[in-house]
Amino acid sequence: MTLPKINRILLKLSGEVLMGQGQFGIDPDTCDRVAREVKAATETGLQVCMVVGGGNIFRGLAGAAKGFDRASADYMGMLATVMNALAMQNALEKLGIDTRVQSAIPMASVCEPYIRRKAERHMEKGRVVIFAAGTGLPFFTTDTTAALRAAEMKCDALFKGTSVDGVYDADPKKVPTAKRYDSLTFSRVLADDLKVMDASAVALCRDNDIPIVVFNIRDDGNLAAVLRGEGTATIVRN
Numbered sequence: 568m569t570l571p572k573i574n575r576i577l578l579k580l581s582g583e584v585l586m587g588q589g590q591f592g593i594d595p596d597t598c599d600r601v602a603r604e605v606k607a608a609t610e611t612g613l614q615v616c617m618v619v620g621g622g623n624i625f626r627g628l629a630g631a632a633k634g635f636d637r638a639s640a641d642y643m644g645m646l647a648t649v650m651n652a653l654a655m656q657n658a659l660e661k662l663g664i665d666t667r668v669q670s671a672i673p674m675a676s677v678c679e680p681y682i683r684r685k686a687e688r689h690m691e692k693g694r695v696v697i698f699a700a701g702t703g704l705p706f707f708t709t710d711t712t713a714a715l716r717a718a719e720m721k722c723d724a725l726f727k728g729t730s731v732d733g734v735y736d737a738d739p740k741k742v743p744t745a746k747r748y749d750s751l752t753f754s755r756v757l758a759d760d761l762k763v764m765d766a767s768a769v770a771l772c773r774d775n776d777i778p779i780v781v782f783n784i785r786d787d788g789n790l791a792a793v794l795r796g797e798g799t800a801t802i803v804r805n
């Protein structure tokens with residue numbers, strides 16, 4: 568896998584990554600481990616911003632299936648992402664990394680509101696910016712948020728940290744013969760409905776020419792290795 572020249576990335580983590588081995592909620596040790604991955608990436612001079620999901624706490628669709636109004640459930644999901652963002656901020660700051668959380672739903676006593684130009688300034692100063700509360704709009708996902716913020720922040724790539732080392736033609740946890748792709752085009756991902764990110768996120772990245780790198784965030788040192796062009800991952804590009 569050959570990466571383009573990268574100065575700035577957006578790292579997308581689903582909420583499930585922060586559960587660690589648990590079934591629900593936030594595992595502090597896992598946050599610390601992810602923070603070490605981010606630290607290693609920033610030490611190479613790379614600018615990093617992040618979007619964290621909320622699925623480890625609350626998902627709007629699941630809430631709606633249980634009878635909550637969908638829009639209200641989505642707002643609950645967005646609030647869950649703020650909790651995850653604060654947990655990651657805490658873990659990063661323990662390692663001495665300056666971090667700012669910016670929320671798409673303003674909550675002045677908790678974090679900054681999302682202001683694109685301010686976020687860019689933070690990144691230029693070497694701070695990690697964590698975008699919380701998704702887009703601030705119901706009926707969207709944090710995958711779409713990640714693609715949107717990556718475009719707004721002029722990121723060179725969107726790194727999607729998962730529990731597998733790339734995109735496969737079948738679920739590698741269920742099908743032992745599943746084949747991993749080294750690289751894929753956006754149109755192939757959309758045409759074959761490959762599970763990379765949701766379709767609106769893939770289309771946004773395609774339209775803005777932002778490659779998506781799918782890699783395993785659970786392997787220690789893997790983010791830095793993939794950034795060096797080593798390590799295993801799948802790159803999706805035009």
Ligand code: UDP
Nearest residue numbers: 581582620621622627641644701702707709
């Ligand atoms: N959400 C939303 N609008 C957004 C982003 C997220 O309504 O722009 C809600 C939605 O209910 C979603 C929840 O927040 O289920 C958590 O986000 P997501 O499911 O994307 O988290 P992940 O799967 O990455 O953990």
